[in-house]
Amino acid sequence: MELFFQDLVNGILAGGIFAVIALGFSLVWGIMNIINLAHGAFVMLGAYIAYVLFSAFHLDPFISIPIAFVLMFGFGYAVQRYVINFVVRAPMLTTFLLTFGLALLIVNVVLVIFHGDIKGITTSYSGANFTLGPVTVPWAKFLTLIAALAITVLMQLFMTRTKTGRAIRATSMDIGAAQLAGVRVAHIYAIVFGLGAGLAGAAGVLVSMSYSLQPSMGDPFIIKAFVVCVLGGLGSVEGALIGGLVYGILESFGSQWIGTGLQDAVALVVLLIVLVVRPRGIMGKATA
Amino acid sequence: MAAEAASGATLRRVGFGGITGSRGAFFACCGLLVVLLAVPSLHNGYIENLFRGVLMFATLSLGWNVIGGYTGYVSFGNVVFFGLGTYTTAMLWDKLHQQNIAIAIVTAMAVAAIFALVLGVPILRLRGHYFGIATLGIALATQEIIANIDWLGGGSGVTIRQIDNFSLYYYAMWAVCTASFLATFLIARSKLGYAFVAIRENEEAATILGVDPTRYKVLAWMISGMMAAAAGAVFAGANGFIDAPTAFATDDNVFPIVMAILGGVGTIAGPLVGALVLTAINETLWSHFPEIHTLFFGAVIVLVVLFLPRGILWLFKLRGGWRGFIASLKVYRV
Amino acid sequence: MSGFLVVENVGMRFGGLQALADVSFTVERGAVVGLIGPNGSGKTTLMNILSGVYKPTAGRVRFAGKTIADVATHDVCKLGIARTFQIVKPFANLNVRENVAVGAMYGRAGGSRSTAGALDRAQELLEIVGLARVADRPASDLTIPDRKRLEVAKALALDPDVLLLDEVMAGLNASEVDEALDLLRALTARGVTLIVVEHLMKAIMSISTAVIVLAEGKKIAEGAPHEVVSSPAVIEAYLGSRFAARQAQLAEFAREASEALRVEPHAPAS
Numbered sequence: 040m041e042l043f044f045q046d047l048v049n050g051i052l053a054g055g056i057f058a059v060i061a062l063g064f065s066l067v068w069g070i071m072n073i074i075n076l077a078h079g080a081f082v083m084l085g086a087y088i089a090y091v092l093f094s095a096f097h098l099d100p101f102i103s104i105p106i107a108f109v110l111m112f113g114f115g116y117a118v119q120r121y122v123i124n125f126v127v128r129a130p131m132l133t134t135f136l137l138t139f140g141l142a143l144l145i146v147n148v149v150l151v152i153f154h155g156d157i158k159g160i161t162t163s164y165s166g167a168n169f170t171l172g173p174v175t176v177p178w179a180k181f182l183t184l185i186a187a188l189a190i191t192v193l194m195q196l197f198m199t200r201t202k203t204g205r206a207i208r209a210t211s212m213d214i215g216a217a218q219l220a221g222v223r224v225a226h227i228y229a230i231v232f233g234l235g236a237g238l239a240g241a242a243g244v245l246v247s248m249s250y251s252l253q254p255s256m257g258d259p260f261i262i263k264a265f266v267v268c269v270l271g272g273l274g275s276v277e278g279a280l281i282g283g284l285v286y287g288i289l290e291s292f293g294s295q296w297i298g299t300g301l302q303d304a305v306a307l308v309v310l311l312i313v314l315v316v317r318p319r320g321i322m323g324k325a326t327a
Numbered sequence: 328m329a330a331e332a333a334s335g336a337t338l339r340r341v342g343f344g345g346i347t348g349s350r351g352a353f354f355a356c357c358g359l360l361v362v363l364l365a366v367p368s369l370h371n372g373y374i375e376n377l378f379r380g381v382l383m384f385a386t387l388s389l390g391w392n393v394i395g396g397y398t399g400y401v402s403f404g405n406v407v408f409f410g411l412g413t414y415t416t417a418m419l420w421d422k423l424h425q426q427n428i429a430i431a432i433v434t435a436m437a438v439a440a441i442f443a444l445v446l447g448v449p450i451l452r453l454r455g456h457y458f459g460i461a462t463l464g465i466a467l468a469t470q471e472i473i474a475n476i477d478w479l480g481g482g483s484g485v486t487i488r489q490i491d492n493f494s495l496y497y498y499a500m501w502a503v504c505t506a507s508f509l510a511t512f513l514i515a516r517s518k519l520g521y522a523f524v525a526i527r528e529n530e531e532a533a534t535i536l537g538v539d540p541t542r543y544k545v546l547a548w549m550i551s552g553m554m555a556a557a558a559g560a561v562f563a564g565a566n567g568f569i570d571a572p573t574a575f576a577t578d579d580n581v582f583p584i585v586m587a588i589l590g591g592v593g594t595i596a597g598p599l600v601g602a603l604v605l606t607a608i609n610e611t612l613w614s615h616f617p618e619i620h621t622l623f624f625g626a627v628i629v630l631v632v633l634f635l636p637r638g639i640l641w642l643f644k645l646r647g648g649w650r651g652f653i654a655s656l657k658v659y660r661v
Numbered sequence: 662m663s664g665f666l667v668v669e670n671v672g673m674r675f676g677g678l679q680a681l682a683d684v685s686f687t688v689e690r691g692a693v694v695g696l697i698g699p700n701g702s703g704k705t706t707l708m709n710i711l712s713g714v715y716k717p718t719a720g721r722v723r724f725a726g727k728t729i730a731d732v733a734t735h736d737v738c739k740l741g742i743a744r745t746f747q748i749v750k751p752f753a754n755l756n757v758r759e760n761v762a763v764g765a766m767y768g769r770a771g772g773s774r775s776t777a778g779a780l781d782r783a784q785e786l787l788e789i790v791g792l793a794r795v796a797d798r799p800a801s802d803l804t805i806p807d808r809k810r811l812e813v814a815k816a817l818a819l820d821p822d823v824l825l826l827d828e829v830m831a832g833l834n835a836s837e838v839d840e841a842l843d844l845l846r847a848l849t850a851r852g853v854t855l856i857v858v859e860h861l862m863k864a865i866m867s868i869s870t871a872v873i874v875l876a877e878g879k880k881i882a883e884g885a886p887h888e889v890v891s892s893p894a895v896i897e898a899y900l901g902s903r904f905a906a907r908q909a910q911l912a913e914f915a916r917e918a919s920e921a922l923r924v925e926p927h928a929p930a931s
Binding site for chain 1: 395401403449450453455456457459460461463464465467468470471472474475581584585588592618619621622624625626627628629631632633636656657658659660661
């Protein structure tokens with residue numbers, strides 16, 4: 040019974056990170072209709088930024104979060120504006136392959152600079168836990184969850200309360216109408232992609248605190264991000280959060296019962312069930 | 328007018344034009360395949376491996392082309408069929424001490440067909456991005472599952488004893504590639520090809536015109552899977568060893584797609600041309616920049632997608648010179 | 662007693678929206694039925710039900726001894742029903758002849774045709790609709806009127822007994838409309854039953870043998886064209902209740918006036 044609660048808590052803690060990763064992925068997918076296969080690589084970059092800042096300046100990772108966000112935002116903005124923009128309205132295959140190629144590039148550049156050996160960030164509180172009844176909660180993961188929730192709330196406020204946020208939502212609803220209303224679509228798209236990259240970078244910092252780093256670490260996150268988006272419903276911040284938490288829990292129980300090597304299989308089964316039973320996800324709106 | 332109609336009728340009977348593509352490209356590829364038959368007689372192991380690779384990738388690309396190019400359902404996980412093919416050969420040797428390549432190919436094709444049939448009915452109801460990622464998920468999940476089953480070799484993989492006449496693997500791969508090429512040609516000029524293309528162009532209209540979409544999509548996926556599995560069956564023997572990462576390698580998943588794009592998606596000659604060109608590029612990069620060749624490969628993918636989305640062969644049909652080319656690039660911008 | 666094409670109490674509900682309610686009518690073989698009504702009245706929904714794209718949530722449509730909803734959408738053409746779409750999207754990467762050939766391959770007679778046979782049949786049909794001159798051009802090159810012709814040809818490739826035409830004249834100028842009407846008359850002459858959705862009154866009046874009027878999902882009138890068009894319910898549906906009331910008043914005045922002006926001839930004295 041204690042195992043049940045431990046698994047549940049572990050799932051929630053992991054789910055927070057999944058939610059932030061999925062949020063960036065969902066933003067780009069929902070608004071620009073692009074599945075960014077380089078999203079995992081962006082997460083990895085965020086993790087490496089945290090690593091560099093930690094080893095060079097002893098900067099606590101939590102402080103690196105906004106720094107990584109800003110750096111990755113700029114990177115994402117540039118990538119969209121000057122590379123992806125060329126094919127933003129092309130058939131899906133084109134953007135799939137383009138982002139795949141970018142991922143390959145990014146991962147290999149990192150490989151060249153940092154080499155493939157596994158790195159990690161160990162802070163003073165890395166091993167510290169507190170207990171909640173029968174459950175052991177690592178401090179690092181708990182703070183990660185708090186940070187993830189904070190990021191989610193900030194994103195929601197941004198999308199609903201700021202002018203840019205509203206322009207973004209307008210563009211996603213009707214690009215023609217948005218243009219007529221004076222929205223500079225290329226700029227908005229670049230901002231959206233930048234936000235997606237920024238969120239990925241922030242998530243990467245969170246990941247770096249609990250997982251080890253290597254250039255290929257981002258790969259598994261793409262499928263998970265996809266499943267979370269489908270599970271939670273595309274195009275909503277709450278959807279990404281709920282989807283992330285639910286998925287985290289499912290994966291936690293799944294690896295308990297089936298074994299940790301089969302996480303992708305679990306993800307896929309969840310994905311297929313959701314797609315067949317309720318394609319719009321938990322929070323999604325039914326589309327025409 | 329009558330002469331026009333007559334020659335048009337002749338062309339139609341022979342089966343060129345429209346979705347079959349140009350006569351020139353087809354016969355050039357036939358010539359290429361004939362030439363490739365001569366490779367083993369050069370008695371150069373490196374060259375034989377290289378061109379066996381070209382034939383393998385051409386087959387994978389031809390297979391992907393059936394579901395992704397002609398039918399318009401972009402699969403991002405067709406490597407699963409290749410992997411199933413490799414494991415078929417591995418198991419035939421490991422459990423039954425069966426080395427016969429032909430038996431391996433046929434069995435692998437049967438496995439792939441069943442797999443595509445069973446999974447295809449639910450999966451092919453998904454469109455666009457969903458289908459692409461679902462196929463990717465299937466490939467990753469299958470890899471994981473197989474890696475976790477000890478009876479299949481688990482983490483350590485399976486060794487396959489190779490036949491003595493090693494060049495037979497080359498000829499087998501050649502046969503698989505040629506059969507796939509001819510099958511693509513026959514499909515393109517038959518009613519089946521029209522069903523696939525109609526589904527790609529407008530699935531609702533195709534349904535109203537009598538094309539059962541589920542049936543034909545599944546059929547397309549089965550055909551593409553059988554081609555990939557056949558290639559995998561031969562590869563396993565030639566490689567002598569199979570484990571999950573080798574069987575389901577990302578390269579074998581993505582390269583065929585890039586090759587099809589490079590050569591021209593939805594054409595018969597495209598995959599073959601793309602396989603040749605991309606292998607040439609890859610080999611050049613390998614020999615000059617061994618450490619960072621993957622990095623350059625990523626760059627190649629990006630460049631191909633940005634500048635040659637419709638493939639090399641389309642460049643020959645493009646009118647308007649440089650300005651026409653640049654204009655064609657701006658079409659998808661915002 | 663079975664009619665040729667019988668619509669029985671058909672209703673269609675999408676979530677909270679009742680798009681069609683209790684629509685019934687019978688179509689005779691060889692008729693040209695005009696289906697009219699204001700925007701949003703459910704005409705296209707009805708077309709979708711007749712062609713098997715939607716299954717009605719209430720009622721049924723019977724044709725050729727079968728209930729259409731029981732047949733898979735891709736098999737409906739084998740019963741003998743074909744349709745055109747309002748928003749025309751041809752198979753862009755095929756040429757015009759190949760576009761038409763698809764139906765010839767997979768439609769009613771498709772089983773017995775080879776690819777070459779289907780392409781030949783397509784060529785025949787292109788002659789009928791007047792597209793033979795562009796048979797080899799990519800379908801994406803066609804002008805709007807030619808695309809509409811192509812839609813009709815594609816549907817004809819199915820050798821249909823019933824052809825459903827969904828606003829096939831939208832976007833055509835006056836002379837193109839006349840050509841389209843000639844084509845429809847030619848089809849009727851070949852024995853095809855037509856159900857035509859149109860906003861163009863002139864077109865409906867000139868070729869329909871019967872007219873059905875839908876408004877807000879219900880059938881509000883059915884009958885010969887001139888009867889239906891002057892029916893108060895129809896005028897009200899299209900032009901509003903105040904206009905309909907004024908029309909009714911004017912009709913009343915006209916009747917009284919003509920009565921008042923009627924002079925009884927005196928019997929001649931003798």
